[in-house]
Amino acid sequence: xxxxxxxxxxxxxxxxxxxxxxxxxxxxxxxxxxxxxxxxxxxxxxxxxxxxxxxxxxxxxxxxxxxxxxxxxxxxxxxxxxxxxxxxxxxxxxxxxxxxxxxxxxxxxxxxxxxxxxxxxxxxxxxxxxxxxxxxxxxxxxxxxxxxxxxxxxxxxxxxxxxxxxxxxxxxxxxxxxxxxxxxxxxxxxxxxxxxxxxxxxxxxxxxxxxxxxxxxxxxxxxxxxxxxxxxxxxxxxxxxxxxxxxxxxxxxxxxxxxxxxxxxxxxxxxxxxxxxxxxxxxxxxxxxxxxxxxxxxxxxxxxxxxxxxxxxxxxxxxxxxxxxxxxxxxxxxxxxxxxxxxxxxxxxxxxxxxxxxxxxxxxxxxxxxxxxxxxxxxxxxxxxxxxxxxxxxxxxxxxxxxxxxxxxxxxxxxxxxxxxxxxxxxxxxxxxxxxxxxxxxxxxxxxxxxxxxxxxxxxxxxxxxxxxxxxxxxxxxxxxxxxxxxxxxxxxxxxxxxxxxxxxxxxxxxxxxxxxxxxxxxxxxxxxxxxxxxxxxxxxxxxxxxxxxx
Numbered sequence: 104x105x106x107x108x109x110x111x112x113x114x115x116x117x118x119x120x121x122x123x124x125x126x127x128x129x130x131x132x133x134x135x136x137x138x139x140x141x142x143x144x145x146x147x148x149x150x151x152x153x154x155x156x157x158x159x160x161x162x163x164x165x166x167x168x169x170x171x172x173x174x175x176x177x178x179x180x181x182x183x184x185x186x187x188x189x190x191x192x193x194x195x196x197x198x199x200x201x202x203x204x205x206x207x208x209x210x211x212x213x214x215x216x217x218x219x220x221x222x223x224x225x226x227x228x229x230x231x232x233x234x235x236x237x238x239x240x241x242x243x244x245x246x247x248x249x250x251x252x253x254x255x256x257x258x259x260x261x262x263x264x265x266x267x268x269x270x271x272x273x274x275x276x277x278x279x280x281x282x283x284x285x286x287x288x289x290x291x292x293x294x295x296x297x298x299x300x301x302x303x304x305x306x307x308x309x310x311x312x313x314x315x316x317x318x319x320x321x322x323x324x325x326x327x328x329x330x331x332x333x334x335x336x337x338x339x340x341x342x343x344x345x346x347x348x349x350x351x352x353x354x355x356x357x358x359x360x361x362x363x364x365x366x367x368x369x370x371x372x373x374x375x376x377x378x379x380x381x382x383x384x385x386x387x388x389x390x391x392x393x394x395x396x397x398x399x400x401x402x403x404x405x406x407x408x409x410x411x412x413x414x415x416x417x418x419x420x421x422x423x424x425x426x427x428x429x430x431x432x433x434x435x436x437x438x439x440x441x442x443x444x445x446x447x448x449x450x451x452x453x454x455x456x457x458x459x460x461x462x463x464x465x466x467x468x469x470x471x472x473x474x475x476x477x478x479x480x481x482x483x484x485x486x487x488x489x490x491x492x493x494x495x496x497x498x499x500x501x502x503x504x505x506x507x508x509x510x511x512x513x514x515x516x517x518x519x520x521x522x523x524x525x526x527x528x529x530x531x532x533x534x535x536x537x538x539x540x541x542x543x544x545x546x547x548x549x550x551x552x553x554x555x556x557x558x559x560x561x562x563x564x565x566x567x568x569x570x571x572x573x574x575x576x577x578x579x580x581x582x583x584x585x586x587x588x589x590x591x592x593x594x595x596x597x598x599x600x601x602x603x604x605x606x607x608x609x610x611x612x613x614x615x616x617x618x619x620x621x622x623x624x625x626x627x628x629x630x631x632x633x634x635x636x637x638x639x640x641x642x643x644x645x646x647x648x649x650x651x652x653x654x
Contacts, residue, residue: 108321108635110147113180115233115265117256118240120157121275132240132273133161135309139237140165140179142313148320149178151229153252157240163202170206179207180232184214184225226256235293235320236260236267241276251276257287266293266323266641268316271304293319294641322639335595336537337545337637339371339387340524342580343378343517344549345495347606349400349615351383351547353622354599355393361630362638367393368454369642371545373535375458375527377516379549381492382438385485388453388474389445396441401619403437404612434493438486450474451482456646458530460516460523461491464501465509469519471526472504474646476534492516522546522580524587544591545637546584548600550621597636599629 116139120129136158143150144165152162159181166177181203203209212228215221241253253276260267268291271278281287281304288297288304295303306312341351355367368374368387376384386396442448450457451474459472472488483504490502491513501512520526524546531537588596601621606614 107146109143109317111149112320113149113151113232113234114143114320115229115236115256115260116150116152116158116162117236117238117253117260118158118270118275118277119155119242119252121240122242122245124240124274128274131309132275133158135239135270135273135313136161137165138309138313140177141168142317144169144177144179146317147178149180151180151182151233153225153229154181154183163199163206166206167202176205177207180210181207182210182212182225182229184212184221226252226259229256230259230263230265233260233263233265235323236265237270237316238267238277239270239273239275241280244276244279251280253277254280261287261290261292264292266320267291268293268319269300269304270312272307272312292641294322294639295319322635323641335543336372336531336535336541337370337543337643338527338531339367339374339384339637340522340527340544340546341374341376341380341383342523342547342549342551343380343493343515343521344551345379346400346404346612346614347549347551347618348379348383349397349404350550350601350606350618350622350625351380352393352397352400353619354547354626355383355387356397357623357626358630358633358638359393361627362634365638367638370638371455372643372646373456373458373527373531375460375523375530376492377460377520377523378493378495380523380547381459381461381516382489384457384459385450385453385489386441388450388455388457389442389447389485390454391441391445397619399437399441401615403433404615435486435490438489442485442489447485449482449484450488452485454645455643456535458523458527459488459492460520460526461488461494461502461504461513462516462518463511463513465511465513470513470516471530473530517576519579520583521576522548522583525583528587528590539590542591543595543636544587544597545633546587546596546598548598548604550601550604550606550618550625597632599625599633601625 116136120132124132140150140162150162152158162179162181166179169175169177183200200209210228212221212225215224236257238253238257241251243251244253257267257269257280269277269281269287271281288300291300293300303312303315306315341348344351359365359367368390374384374388376382382399383396386399387393445452447453450459450472453474456474457472461470461472462468463470470491472483472491475482487502487504491504493515494500494502494513495515495517501514503510504513516523524544527544528539528542531542532539584598588598590596602625606618
């Protein structure tokens with residue numbers, strides 16, 4: 104069965120037939136309301152409304168039709184409050200309670216100390232249940248703007264970070280509010296540009312308007328929200344894997360190329376990367392297009408891992424017995440050219456939060472390099488951190504990092520977090536104080552071949568010498584992915600890797616064409632899912648502007 108991204112989402116419908124509406128305008132608003140309800144019900148999306156008497160009969164008619172066809176109550180929730188005048192022209196006693204209970208769901212809000220307080224309770228209850236906000240029509244704008252409900256309800260929705268759509272083409276308070284305050288087009292948080300929102304909200308083609316709204320709703324991440332909580336906190340995690348990082352870079356570059364206007368960095372609150380994934384994470388954070396990062400592997404891997412003949416390969420394998428297999432001069436030079444060409448020199452220059460695992464040999468402790476938690480303190484140089492996280496023992500010499508406390512030597516973060524998913528979750532829940540239920544995580548592999556680990560005939564050191572490293576890496580990776588998936592659940596954790604990996608070596612540049620081709624194919628096969636859940640135009644807020652709980 105095809106995946107339905109709108110199943111279970113809750114859409115708050117605000118508005119009413121405007122004061123003095125012509126019969127034609129009334130008919131158009133009622134038609135829009137009916138088509139909206141029918142479309143939402145067909146997608147198993149829930150419609151929320153405050154029981155305004157000008158729209159409630161239309162909504163109930165759609166609910167009756169759904170109930171007659173399916174035998175079940177429609178996903179319509181009507182909120183009512185017990186005092187005279189709340190429903191603008193109708194009394195509380197006029198509300199068809201019995202019919203609502205038969206074909207929909209009724210929410211009765213207890214009265215407050217005043218009519219205004221009761222109305223605030225009603226609106227707050229709607230907002231706490233909603234995933235998105237939609238307004239059409241609306242009363243009072245021409246006669247008493249202070250009483251107009253649409254602006255107040257939009258501001259309440261905006262304060263909770265709800266994506267919003269304003270159907271100003273249907274006149275009323277919605278149109279008047281937008282005309283007087285056009286800047287609100289920049290705060291709808293629905294993934295569309297102000298120009299696109301202007302075009303959408305002013306159209307008079309009702310079927311086209313609703314099609315555009317539901318198409319954009321399907322791209323937004325609110326499905327994983329809970330009532331009253333803030334928007335999702337999205338994390339991108341990039342595995343280590345040496346030259347196999349070309350596979351990951353190809354994934355990212357293909358998504359950016361096939362989704363015009365999309366930058367990976369704009370859609371994640373935190374990017375974590377280990378080793379080759381750390382190199383990619385830093386590049387993304389500093390603003391490099393993913394295509395440039397792919398070019399980094401394509402153009403420079405052969406110089407960084409210079410194995411061009413059988414004799415050279417034999418020599419370097421022998422050298423690896425007593426010292427690092429490769430030098431670091433070319434790697435450091437290319438990293439500096441890539442990163443510092445942007446005028447960015449430290450992790451504090453990143454557009455989003457970064458988390459880069461390494462291991463501090465001087466202190467004999469795991470280490471996490473990050474963007475400053477308070478947005479102010481200093482941060483180590485990007486090139487030094489990239490070297491530290493990718494200094495794989497026996498492949499490259501240890502990196503020297505000056506972290507403003509004291510210089511220290513560091514090696515590849517893959518010795519403890521080759522997949523940084525758990526480290527990233529701990530960073531979000533711990534220092535950043537993000538509730539676990541808000542986290543959504545995309546984890547990308549490197550098309551690494553999982554070696555078969557046979558029990559050695561000799562159980563001693565010599566027997567395990569050739570298998571122990573693979574055993575440790577494999578078990579660490581499997582444990583990390585298992586626990587991350589258990590912590591977040593299938594709706595919030597997505598792992599993408601080559602389903603048939605065949606590359607085991609970390610340092611064979613001759614595998615680049617294959618890795619890039621497989622990355623592009625994998626990106627294409629997962630594009631719709633990744634776009635719907637992560638790359639949907641819903642840009643994250645700058646980490647420098649985060650609330651105190653996330654600093």
